[in-house]
Amino acid sequence: MKRRSFIAGTAAVGGAGCGRGEGPAPGYRVLTENEIRTLDAWCEALIPADDAPGASWAKVPRYIDIQLTRKFRRLLPRYREALAAMERWLAAAGVEGMAARLELMEQGKAPRELFADGGKDAFEMVLAHTLQGFYGSPRHGGNRDYVSWVLLGVAPVPVRGREQAETGKN
Amino acid sequence: MRLPEVDAVIIGAGAAGPIVAKELAFAGWRTVLLERGEWNTAADCRKDDLRNQRTSILGHPFGPEDEGNPRVVVERDGRLRVVEPSAGGYHNNAACVGGGTLSYGAMAWRFHPHDFRMRTEYGTKVPAAFADSTLEDWPIGYDDLEPYYEQAEWEIGVSGDDSTNPFRGERKRALPMPPLPPTREHEILWRGALRAGLHPFHIPMLRNSVPYGGRPGCMRCRWCVGFACEVDAKCGTQNTVLPRALGTGNLTLRTGCQAQEVTMGPGGTATGVRYFDANGERQEQPARVVVVSASAIESARLLLNSKSNLFPRGLGNRHDWVGRNLQGHTYTGAYGLFADDVYDDLGPGASVAICDYNHGNAGMAGGAMLANEFIRLPIQAAGIRPPGVPRWGKGHKDYFRTNYRRLVAVQGPTQEAPTFGMRVEVDAEVKDKFGIPVARLSGLKHPHTIEVGNLMAEKAEGWLRASGAETTWKKGAGQGISGGQHQAGTCRMGRDAKTSVVDENLRIHETENVYVVDGSVHVTNGGFNPVLTIMALAFRAGRHIAGAHRVRG
Ligand SMILES: Cc1cc2nc3c(=O)[nH]c(=O)nc-3n(C[C@H](O)[C@H](O)[C@H](O)COP(=O)(O)OP(=O)(O)OC[C@H]3O[C@@H](n4cnc5c(N)ncnc54)[C@H](O)[C@@H]3O)c2cc1C
Ligand code: SF4
Numbered sequence: 001m002k003r004r005s006f007i008a009g010t011a012a013v014g015g016a017g018c019g020r021g022e023g024p025a026p027g028y029r030v031l032t033e034n035e036i037r038t039l040d041a042w043c044e045a046l047i048p049a050d051d052a053p054g055a056s057w058a059k060v061p062r063y064i065d066i067q068l069t070r071k072f073r074r075l076l077p078r079y080r081e082a083l084a085a086m087e088r089w090l091a092a093a094g095v096e097g098m099a100a101r102l103e104l105m106e107q108g109k110a111p112r113e114l115f116a117d118g119g120k121d122a123f124e125m126v127l128a129h130t131l132q133g134f135y136g137s138p139r140h141g142g143n144r145d146y147v148s149w150v151l152l153g154v155a156p157v158p159v160r161g162r163e164q165a166e167t168g169k170n
Numbered sequence: 171m172r173l174p175e176v177d178a179v180i181i182g183a184g185a186a187g188p189i190v191a192k193e194l195a196f197a198g199w200r201t202v203l204l205e206r207g208e209w210n211t212a213a214d215c216r217k218d219d220l221r222n223q224r225t226s227i228l229g230h231p232f233g234p235e236d237e238g239n240p241r242v243v244v245e246r247d248g249r250l251r252v253v254e255p256s257a258g259g260y261h262n263n264a265a266c267v268g269g270g271t272l273s274y275g276a277m278a279w280r281f282h283p284h285d286f287r288m289r290t291e292y293g294t295k296v297p298a299a300f301a302d303s304t305l306e307d308w309p310i311g312y313d314d315l316e317p318y319y320e321q322a323e324w325e326i327g328v329s330g331d332d333s334t335n336p337f338r339g340e341r342k343r344a345l346p347m348p349p350l351p352p353t354r355e356h357e358i359l360w361r362g363a364l365r366a367g368l369h370p371f372h373i374p375m376l377r378n379s380v381p382y383g384g385r386p387g388c389m390r391c392r393w394c395v396g397f398a399c400e401v402d403a404k405c406g407t408q409n410t411v412l413p414r415a416l417g418t419g420n421l422t423l424r425t426g427c428q429a430q431e432v433t434m435g436p437g438g439t440a441t442g443v444r445y446f447d448a449n450g451e452r453q454e455q456p457a458r459v460v461v462v463s464a465s466a467i468e469s470a471r472l473l474l475n476s477k478s479n480l481f482p483r484g485l486g487n488r489h490d491w492v493g494r495n496l497q498g499h500t501y502t503g504a505y506g507l508f509a510d511d512v513y514d515d516l517g518p519g520a521s522v523a524i525c526d527y528n529h530g531n532a533g534m535a536g537g538a539m540l541a542n543e544f545i546r547l548p549i550q551a552a553g554i555r556p557p558g559v560p561r562w563g564k565g566h567k568d569y570f571r572t573n574y575r576r577l578v579a580v581q582g583p584t585q586e587a588p589t590f591g592m593r594v595e596v597d598a599e600v601k602d603k604f605g606i607p608v609a610r611l612s613g614l615k616h617p618h619t620i621e622v623g624n625l626m627a628e629k630a631e632g633w634l635r636a637s638g639a640e641t642t643w644k645k646g647a648g649q650g651i652s653g654g655q656h657q658a659g660t661c662r663m664g665r666d667a668k669t670s671v672v673d674e675n676l677r678i679h680e681t682e683n684v685y686v687v688d689g690s691v692h693v694t695n696g697g698f699n700p701v702l703t704i705m706a707l708a709f710r711a712g713r714h715i716a717g718a719h720r721v722r723g
Contacts, residue, residue, distance in 0.1 A: 135548040
């Protein structure tokens with residue numbers, strides 16, 4: 001059994017690692033107000049607004065928050081840890097410093113006292129989920145009003161005759 | 171519970187099982203078809219880009235369920251990892267009536283005649299491909315399968331036109347349906363191929379281009395591969411042979427039923443199948459003939475879990491060949507960016523191919539068919555970028571919004587040199603929800619496969635350049651366990667019981683009445699997607715079984 005790392009094992013769901021005893025931010029399922037603020041800035045730095053909206057407007061954090069209660073529920077402790085570390089790191093600089101910090105994390109050069117591996121794992125995790133939340137179906141909480149599809153020039157039409165089923169709630 | 175005996179019990183209602191069922195039911199056999207999944211339809215599946223049988227980030231609609239169906243994967247560093255079905259590394263196909271054919275892309279390839287005799291073609295010319303590999307000739311050839319390829323094309327339904335492909339085996343009869351009208355991308359690549367001296371043609375597809383078999387033609391949506399079809403224009407086993415077989419009254423389909431083992435009497439005669447039914451209760455279905463069609467990984471697992479006096483290490487495994495030679499395809503290719511939009515939003519996407527590089531590459535054993543790809547939805551394209559373009563930030567956004575509609579991908583399934591070490595075993599500890607030991611996957615690709623794959627990427631890039639792409643870049647071959655949705659090879663067909671699992675009629679050596687009919691029996695997997703070959707083998711096996719065993723009354 002020693003050599004096995006069970007990625008499909010059961011992990012504590014919800015609550016774990018929250019620490020502060022705060023409830024979820026209004027309109028969210030698990031992440032607290034502080035966590036959402038940090039995550040929002042993190043996602044927005046990954047896909048920033050210009051003349052078109054970015055990850056924040058598209059509600060990417062909402063996508064991640066919802067999935068942390070479902071398919072990604074085992075990742076909740078990792079998210080909590082990463083967001084807390086980022087919050088500490090940003091304390092002085094504020095969210096303006098986000099992009100520069102993410103560049104360091106991508107190269108694994110974030111302070112080891114905050115991220116044991118220099119930040120690479122957390123960076124990759126949030127990047128993958130941000131792309132999903134921005135470019136994936138709005139049904140899962142992100143890509144508000146099909147904003148990314150409009151940006152890319154693909155009509156957000158579902159299959160003919162299935163509009164109701166496709167755009168309805170999950 | 172011990173149920174009344176039937177003539178045949180078939181395990182797995184994927185590409186192969188329903189075809190055998192249809193042949194037997196039409197021959198008057200009382201047949202039971204066991205399928206662990208459900209009979210899904212398009213109504214059970216939204217066009218969800220994050221949750222489908224191809225991109226399963228948030229799960230997949232056509233099974234198996236994430237809970238209770240693990241596999242074990244041995245990593246390159248020897249670590250063991252338990253994976254759930256929707257995770258990468260599980261090598262999932264599907265668990266539903268129709269199996270992979272409910273949601274597949276539906277390319278309908280006949281293998282090339284050389285694909286059946288790789289040793290004869292390359293044994294002396296390319297010795298590097300044979301060192302430490304199990305590359306071999308099949309015991310049957312293209313000509314043996316030709317009539318059954320035709321039967322699959324007409325009974326299940328194939329559109330396309332390969333008359334401009336000089337690199338193919340002889341076909342006696344044209345395809346029953348014409349190809350879909352070309353997309354903009356198709357026309358660009360077609361002209362580019364001609365400019366480069368290549369031989370483009372319309373990909374044969376198990377998809378109605380016009381009404382056929384009582385179902386309508388394709389309405390060309392954006393969401394094909396990985397999804398079920400709203401209008402039932404994709405031709406799978408679930409909407410063709412299976413309803414016809416059920417119509418005879420001789421076939422009983424039982425869904426939600428997971429086979430545990432083939433039960434053996436004394437010696438080489440199977441008595442039936444033990445399974446868990448939809449209520450989780452144990453059942454025993456006695457039968458005079460047993461057919462295993464659970465796909466390459468699950469069929470091997472089932473045989474290894476079926477131990478008897480004659481076969482203490484698993485059914486058909488007296489010489490340690492069950493589960494060996496697991497193979498799939500090594501996909502490589504290239505991407506190209508064009509000066510203008512090439513995307514016209516007409517599905518399914520893949521349409522034009524060349525077979526110029528399947529064989530005859532200097533110093534290489536085999537190659538691949540190259541084709542354009544099914545439509546890449548935004549999330550599927552979000553990670554594709556030329557070297558130097560950032561993965562995130564403004565640089566990513568600017569690049570992607572400019573180029574999403576200008577991107578073309580050409581790729582192909584490189585034929586692999588199978589190895590004894592790439593294999594399926596059953597794990598000693600991890601069990602599924604019924605307590606049945608699960609499949610454990612391990613192995614490394616043969617180095618020659620990587621070389622061929624990388625050559626195919628160069629060829630794909632050349633085609634894109636000739637077609638006018640301004641920026642091109644390659645996607646080279648990756649290492650790691652093979653199998654995936656094209657999994658094959660784990661119950662090799664051969665004449666010698668010491669070096670194969672089934673004979674040329676797909677009967678397990680040293681048994682009287684157990685057959686394996688699915689991709690497992692492929693000796694090699696061709697440089698093509700495998701399903702039409704699996705279907706042709708199933709028609710051939712079905713006909714053989716119906717003739718070889720007499721039914722009472
Ligand atoms: C998204 C996708 C796209 C694809 N595109 C193409 C393509 O374009 N061209 C092509 O050639 N191929 C394609 N394929 C691959 C093709 O679908 C497979 O090669 C084919 O379905 C394999 O047939 P099979 O009969 O071996 O197995 P499957 O079709 O996988 O069927 C096996 C069946 O057995 C059932 N089963 C397994 N174990 C048990 C058990 N113990 N008890 C009861 N039932 C069991 C499974 O639930 C399954 O339904 C694609 C597959 C997918 C998923
Ligand atoms: S592209 Fe055609 S065959 Fe494929 S799902 Fe859409 S309508 Fe059906």
